[in-house]
Amino acid sequence: MDYNRLYKNLALFAGGILVGTAGFKLLFSKDAKKAYTHITAAALRMKDSVMEGVTTVQENAADVLASAKDINAQREERETVVEDSSEED
Numbered sequence: 001m002d003y004n005r006l007y008k009n010l011a012l013f014a015g016g017i018l019v020g021t022a023g024f025k026l027l028f029s030k031d032a033k034k035a036y037t038h039i040t041a042a043a044l045r046m047k048d049s050v051m052e053g054v055t056t057v058q059e060n061a062a063d064v065l066a067s068a069k070d071i072n073a074q075r076e077e078r079e080t081v082v083e084d085s086s087e088e089d
Helices: 003-027 030-088
Strands: none
Touching: none
């Protein structure tokens, strides 16, 4: 039996338990809660900023769509006028 390997594995296991326990204490500490609060606040600000950008893009897209429809309507009118004058000849 390889005792060195066994001791190494036991030491790693015990170290993992200690790190895990310390990790939980860190996760639930007052400093961690404060950090989570600041991160959440930053995420909410970012969401608001992104939504403003989305609204701007939507407004611009609506303007472009309206202009494209106007261009197509004018083109259709010109084609109708050309067709009407061709029929009269």
